[in-house]
Amino acid sequence: MTNPVRWLLSLLFIAQMYLAMLVLAVVYLVPALVSRSGAWAGVHAYCRWVRFTARILVGLRSEIRGEVPQGEVLIASKHQSFFDIILICSAVPRPKFIMKKELKWAPLLGWYALRIGCIPVDRGKKGRAIAEMKRAVAEGAKIPGQLIIYPQGTRVAPGATLPYKVGTGIIYAQMNRPCVPAATNVGVFWPRHGILRKPGLAVVEFLPAIAPGRSISEFMAEIEAVIEPASDRLMQEAGFVAAG
Template sequence: MKNPLRWILSLLFIVQMYLAMVVFALVYAIPALFSRNWAWAAVHAYCRWVRRTAAVMVGLRSEVRGEVPQDEVLIASKHQSFFDIILIVSVVPRPKFIMKKELKWAPLLGFYAWRIGCIPVDRGKKGRAIAEMKRAVAEGAKVPGQLIIYPQGTRVAPGADMPYKVGTGLLYQQMGKPCIPAATNVGVFWPRHGIYRKPGLAVVEFLPEIAPGRAVGDFMAELERVVESASDRLMAEAGFVARPKG
């Protein structure tokens, strides 16, 4: 078993993190009902709380590098754990996500997702799902903000291979907005599953924008290249040694 004290601290951190989610959601609920600005204030306050308590309780410091997007852009990020969501949302002014349609009925979470303009999508067959996503994004454009998407579609453990899905490229083409790639190393410290949290410096790095107007295939190749190479660099900086591929 890993360090028992650190395991206990990790457990306490996780418990308080979810309790704090409920507290913040309830405190901000009425103002958020009347103003989206209060909904964004709620998610910002909560994410900053998680960052601070992670540093204090388990020694997991965090840092956001690069120029934080302020305009209406598409953010395409590497996704390794819940913590990369926390880091991005803590600094982006008007974050919104593409999410599973079922989540809109989740207590509190569904309410805030609706208020900040998240876009619920029904995951069906591939062609149907992409068409639904494009339609929903067009409707969701009524709420301004930074649309965050995970090109691999799920959390990916450090060192694991997972293809990039073309849906990100189709949204990039549809929106006609710059895409800001984002890399991370958070999975080195905060795994996809389990309780134990490692101390260290978790980083999300915003990379130079990919201008609108590129062909989908060219865009997808460039996106994967820059996100994967930057994420590998950040993970190596954190001491992660990848297994040889092949």
């Protein structure tokens, strides 16, 4: 049975998290209009706030492990919940994402996403979506930063499996930059759905970079081979036991 106090604290945490998003978006609006650095400052301030209040209100501590990417790189990350986005954005200096095209119409959030160089793509028919993604990535390269993509394309709950999509390999080949894989266990504490947030230590771990120049098939096999075991290790460290 869920502890009602923990459930109420989780609800309070979620409510203030979205309120803080609105408040900080307004506070940093002028700096963001003046320069992209102001937009990134707002993003970093928000991520620090979410990490701080997660620790205070629900006992969810967070940690970044590994060498934080600094230059022009692709980051291919395991995605389990909104919190891994928060952790990665709090750590890297100029984060930008491959994101769903619909998000660019979200009030304030969509504008900030475009301002920091996020790349909206249409999840339509596969061939057209890949062609549009390649064009959008080429256009987005004009804004330097760390491009973050989720190879499985969506949030994946702990213990669930989902194939890695070839789009990540296509972007890796197109960018001709190193790729830093990233593992996480955040889904153990912050689920895809529901209100309850659990106490513990949520981790995003940056793994050794993969140099450019691999074939797409080799690259796809390698990122899955390093991200999945590393994420399993972090989840086991957090006390997660897979069903069966």
